[in-house]
Amino acid sequence: xxxxxxxxxxxxxxxxxxxxxxxxxxxxxxxxxxxxxxxxxxxxxxxxxxxxxxxxxxxxxxxxxxxxxxxxxxxxxxxxxxxxxxxxxxxxxxxxxxxxxxxxxxxxxxxxxxxxxxxxxxxxxxxxxxxxxxxxxxxxxxxxxxxxxxxxxxxxxxxxxxxxxxxxxxxxxxxxxxxxxxxxxxxxxxxxxxxxxxxxxxxxxxxxxxxxxxxxxxxxxxxxxxxxxxxxxxxxxxx
Numbered sequence: 001x002x003x004x005x006x007x008x009x010x011x012x013x014x015x016x017x018x019x020x021x022x023x024x025x026x027x028x029x030x031x032x033x034x035x036x037x038x039x040x041x042x043x044x045x046x047x048x049x050x051x052x053x054x055x056x057x058x059x060x061x062x063x064x065x066x067x068x069x070x071x072x073x074x075x076x077x078x079x080x081x082x083x084x085x086x087x088x089x090x091x092x093x094x095x096x097x098x099x100x101x102x103x104x105x106x107x108x109x110x111x112x113x114x115x116x117x118x119x120x121x122x123x124x125x126x127x128x129x130x131x132x133x134x135x136x137x138x139x140x141x142x143x144x145x146x147x148x149x150x151x152x153x154x155x156x157x158x159x160x161x162x163x164x165x166x167x168x169x170x171x172x173x174x175x176x177x178x179x180x181x182x183x184x185x186x187x188x189x190x191x192x193x194x195x196x197x198x199x200x201x202x203x204x205x206x207x208x209x210x211x212x213x214x215x216x217x218x219x220x221x222x223x224x225x226x227x228x229x230x231x232x233x234x235x236x237x238x239x
Contacts, residue, residue: 020055033070064219196208
Protein backbone atom coordinates (compact mmCIF):
# COMPACT_ATOMS: atom_id res chain seq x y z
CA UNK A 1 0.00 0.00 0.00
CA UNK A 2 1.24 3.49 -0.73
CA UNK A 3 2.61 5.53 2.17
CA UNK A 4 0.70 8.44 3.66
CA UNK A 5 3.09 10.92 2.07
CA UNK A 6 2.68 9.60 -1.46
CA UNK A 7 1.27 12.21 -3.83
CA UNK A 8 0.21 12.65 -7.39
CA UNK A 9 -3.56 12.22 -7.19
CA UNK A 10 -6.06 14.61 -8.65
CA UNK A 11 -9.29 15.65 -6.95
CA UNK A 12 -11.23 13.22 -9.11
CA UNK A 13 -8.91 10.37 -8.06
CA UNK A 14 -9.62 10.99 -4.38
CA UNK A 15 -13.33 11.30 -5.10
CA UNK A 16 -13.46 7.95 -6.89
CA UNK A 17 -11.57 6.08 -4.18
CA UNK A 18 -13.54 7.62 -1.32
CA UNK A 19 -16.95 7.46 -2.97
CA UNK A 20 -17.52 11.22 -3.02
CA UNK A 21 -18.07 13.83 -5.68
CA UNK A 22 -15.28 16.21 -6.65
CA UNK A 23 -17.09 19.06 -4.91
CA UNK A 24 -17.49 17.02 -1.73
CA UNK A 25 -13.75 16.37 -1.65
CA UNK A 26 -13.11 20.10 -1.96
CA UNK A 27 -15.64 20.78 0.81
CA UNK A 28 -13.94 18.27 3.11
CA UNK A 29 -10.60 19.99 2.49
CA UNK A 30 -12.21 23.37 3.20
CA UNK A 31 -13.64 22.02 6.47
CA UNK A 32 -10.28 20.64 7.62
CA UNK A 33 -11.30 16.99 7.32
CA UNK A 34 -8.62 16.61 4.65
CA UNK A 35 -5.28 18.30 5.22
CA UNK A 36 -4.50 21.10 2.74
CA UNK A 37 -3.53 19.80 -0.69
CA UNK A 38 -0.37 21.00 -2.33
CA UNK A 39 -0.72 23.12 -5.46
CA UNK A 40 1.04 22.95 -8.76
CA UNK A 41 2.55 26.06 -10.30
CA UNK A 42 -0.66 26.46 -12.28
CA UNK A 43 -2.85 26.14 -9.17
CA UNK A 44 -4.11 22.56 -9.51
CA UNK A 45 -4.59 20.58 -6.32
CA UNK A 46 -2.36 17.55 -5.74
CA UNK A 47 -3.50 14.99 -3.20
CA UNK A 48 -1.90 11.98 -1.55
CA UNK A 49 -2.81 8.79 0.28
CA UNK A 50 -3.46 10.68 3.52
CA UNK A 51 -6.31 12.51 1.83
CA UNK A 52 -7.95 9.31 0.66
CA UNK A 53 -7.69 7.69 4.09
CA UNK A 54 -8.98 10.83 5.79
CA UNK A 55 -12.01 10.87 3.49
CA UNK A 56 -12.68 7.19 4.12
CA UNK A 57 -12.36 7.66 7.88
CA UNK A 58 -14.79 10.57 7.78
CA UNK A 59 -17.26 8.60 5.65
CA UNK A 60 -17.42 5.75 8.16
CA UNK A 61 -17.45 8.01 11.21
CA UNK A 62 -20.24 10.15 9.76
CA UNK A 63 -22.42 7.04 9.51
CA UNK A 64 -21.66 6.14 13.11
CA UNK A 65 -21.45 9.48 14.89
CA UNK A 66 -23.03 11.98 12.54
CA UNK A 67 -21.23 14.39 10.20
CA UNK A 68 -20.58 17.13 12.76
CA UNK A 69 -18.87 14.83 15.28
CA UNK A 70 -17.04 12.99 12.49
CA UNK A 71 -15.50 16.24 11.26
CA UNK A 72 -14.36 17.11 14.78
CA UNK A 73 -12.69 13.73 15.21
CA UNK A 74 -10.84 13.69 11.89
CA UNK A 75 -9.74 17.32 12.29
CA UNK A 76 -8.37 16.42 15.73
CA UNK A 77 -6.29 13.65 14.15
CA UNK A 78 -4.66 16.15 11.81
CA UNK A 79 -4.22 18.88 14.41
CA UNK A 80 -3.12 16.64 17.31
CA UNK A 81 -2.52 15.50 19.89
CA UNK A 82 -3.89 12.08 19.01
CA UNK A 83 -5.28 11.64 22.52
CA UNK A 84 -7.95 14.25 21.79
CA UNK A 85 -9.27 12.37 18.76
CA UNK A 86 -9.21 9.09 20.66
CA UNK A 87 -11.12 10.64 23.56
CA UNK A 88 -13.78 11.91 21.15
CA UNK A 89 -14.10 8.45 19.63
CA UNK A 90 -14.42 6.89 23.08
CA UNK A 91 -17.23 9.35 23.88
CA UNK A 92 -19.18 8.27 20.79
CA UNK A 93 -18.81 4.61 21.77
CA UNK A 94 -19.99 5.48 25.29
CA UNK A 95 -23.11 7.16 23.91
CA UNK A 96 -23.92 4.10 21.83
CA UNK A 97 -23.44 1.91 24.90
CA UNK A 98 -25.89 4.13 26.78
CA UNK A 99 -28.42 3.87 23.96
CA UNK A 100 -28.16 0.08 24.01
CA UNK A 101 -28.94 0.15 27.71
CA UNK A 102 -31.93 2.40 27.13
CA UNK A 103 -33.37 0.00 24.55
CA UNK A 104 -32.87 -2.87 26.97
CA UNK A 105 -34.72 -0.95 29.68
CA UNK A 106 -37.50 -0.17 27.22
CA UNK A 107 -37.89 -3.85 26.37
CA UNK A 108 -38.10 -4.70 30.05
CA UNK A 109 -40.59 -1.90 30.60
CA UNK A 110 -42.69 -3.03 27.65
CA UNK A 111 -43.20 -6.32 29.43
CA UNK A 112 -44.54 -4.42 32.42
CA UNK A 113 -47.24 -2.65 30.39
CA UNK A 114 -48.79 -5.80 28.98
CA UNK A 115 -51.86 -5.06 31.10
CA UNK A 116 -52.23 -1.58 29.58
CA UNK A 117 -54.61 -1.61 26.61
CA UNK A 118 -52.92 -0.08 23.58
CA UNK A 119 -56.14 -0.07 21.63
CA UNK A 120 -59.59 1.17 22.65
CA UNK A 121 -60.08 3.05 25.92
CA UNK A 122 -63.27 4.03 27.72
CA UNK A 123 -64.63 7.55 27.68
CA UNK A 124 -65.04 7.29 31.46
CA UNK A 125 -61.23 7.16 31.78
CA UNK A 126 -61.08 10.97 31.36
CA UNK A 127 -59.49 12.48 34.48
CA UNK A 128 -58.47 15.75 36.05
CA UNK A 129 -54.81 16.26 36.93
CA UNK A 130 -55.46 15.54 40.60
CA UNK A 131 -57.44 12.40 39.80
CA UNK A 132 -54.76 11.10 37.44
CA UNK A 133 -51.97 11.91 39.89
CA UNK A 134 -53.80 9.99 42.62
CA UNK A 135 -54.43 7.04 40.31
CA UNK A 136 -50.74 6.82 39.38
CA UNK A 137 -49.42 7.57 42.85
CA UNK A 138 -47.46 10.62 41.71
CA UNK A 139 -47.56 14.32 42.48
CA UNK A 140 -49.49 16.69 40.21
CA UNK A 141 -46.16 18.46 39.69
CA UNK A 142 -44.87 15.27 38.05
CA UNK A 143 -47.68 15.40 35.50
CA UNK A 144 -46.96 19.08 34.88
CA UNK A 145 -43.30 18.15 34.28
CA UNK A 146 -44.34 15.48 31.76
CA UNK A 147 -46.48 18.12 30.09
CA UNK A 148 -43.49 20.49 29.76
CA UNK A 149 -41.38 17.63 28.36
CA UNK A 150 -44.07 16.78 25.75
CA UNK A 151 -44.51 13.30 27.19
CA UNK A 152 -48.16 13.59 28.24
CA UNK A 153 -49.85 16.80 27.09
CA UNK A 154 -53.49 17.27 28.16
CA UNK A 155 -55.95 19.27 26.13
CA UNK A 156 -55.80 22.97 26.92
CA UNK A 157 -58.87 23.96 28.93
CA UNK A 158 -60.67 27.33 28.62
CA UNK A 159 -59.65 29.96 31.17
CA UNK A 160 -60.96 29.00 34.59
CA UNK A 161 -61.89 25.46 33.57
CA UNK A 162 -60.32 22.34 35.03
CA UNK A 163 -57.79 20.74 32.71
CA UNK A 164 -58.72 17.13 31.95
CA UNK A 165 -56.81 14.25 30.42
CA UNK A 166 -58.58 12.41 27.62
CA UNK A 167 -58.66 8.59 27.66
CA UNK A 168 -55.75 8.43 25.21
CA UNK A 169 -53.74 10.84 27.38
CA UNK A 170 -54.52 8.78 30.48
CA UNK A 171 -53.15 5.74 28.67
CA UNK A 172 -50.02 7.69 27.74
CA UNK A 173 -49.56 8.75 31.36
CA UNK A 174 -49.83 5.16 32.57
CA UNK A 175 -47.24 4.02 30.05
CA UNK A 176 -44.87 6.91 30.85
CA UNK A 177 -45.23 6.15 34.56
CA UNK A 178 -44.28 2.49 34.10
CA UNK A 179 -41.40 3.30 31.79
CA UNK A 180 -40.06 5.87 34.25
CA UNK A 181 -40.29 3.32 37.04
CA UNK A 182 -38.30 0.93 34.86
CA UNK A 183 -35.50 3.51 34.65
CA UNK A 184 -36.18 5.03 31.25
CA UNK A 185 -34.85 8.60 31.14
CA UNK A 186 -36.79 11.65 29.95
CA UNK A 187 -34.78 12.39 26.79
CA UNK A 188 -35.01 8.94 25.14
CA UNK A 189 -38.58 8.58 26.38
CA UNK A 190 -39.50 11.82 24.61
CA UNK A 191 -38.27 10.25 21.37
CA UNK A 192 -40.07 6.95 22.01
CA UNK A 193 -43.51 8.24 23.03
CA UNK A 194 -44.65 9.26 19.51
CA UNK A 195 -44.01 5.66 18.43
CA UNK A 196 -45.93 4.33 21.44
CA UNK A 197 -48.83 6.70 20.77
CA UNK A 198 -49.17 5.42 17.22
CA UNK A 199 -48.85 1.77 18.29
CA UNK A 200 -52.06 -0.19 18.48
CA UNK A 201 -50.45 -3.38 19.73
CA UNK A 202 -47.49 -4.31 21.90
CA UNK A 203 -46.03 -5.95 18.80
CA UNK A 204 -45.75 -2.44 17.34
CA UNK A 205 -43.71 -1.35 20.37
CA UNK A 206 -41.40 -4.34 19.92
CA UNK A 207 -40.99 -3.51 16.23
CA UNK A 208 -40.05 0.09 17.08
CA UNK A 209 -37.43 -1.12 19.56
CA UNK A 210 -36.10 -3.62 17.01
CA UNK A 211 -35.63 -0.73 14.59
CA UNK A 212 -33.69 1.23 17.21
CA UNK A 213 -31.52 -1.81 17.91
CA UNK A 214 -30.77 -2.21 14.21
CA UNK A 215 -29.83 1.46 13.93
CA UNK A 216 -27.47 1.22 16.89
CA UNK A 217 -25.80 -1.87 15.44
CA UNK A 218 -25.31 -0.17 12.07
CA UNK A 219 -23.74 2.88 13.73
CA UNK A 220 -21.52 0.66 15.88
CA UNK A 221 -20.25 -1.20 12.82
CA UNK A 222 -19.60 2.11 11.06
CA UNK A 223 -17.60 3.32 14.06
CA UNK A 224 -15.55 0.14 13.94
CA UNK A 225 -14.71 0.84 10.29
CA UNK A 226 -14.01 4.49 11.11
CA UNK A 227 -11.68 3.59 13.96
CA UNK A 228 -9.71 1.26 11.70
CA UNK A 229 -9.36 4.01 9.11
CA UNK A 230 -8.29 6.50 11.76
CA UNK A 231 -5.64 4.09 12.93
CA UNK A 232 -3.91 4.32 9.57
CA UNK A 233 -3.61 8.10 10.01
CA UNK A 234 -2.00 7.97 13.45
CA UNK A 235 1.72 7.37 13.85
CA UNK A 236 2.49 4.25 15.87
CA UNK A 237 2.47 5.08 19.59
CA UNK A 238 1.14 8.62 18.99
CA UNK A 239 -0.48 10.33 21.97
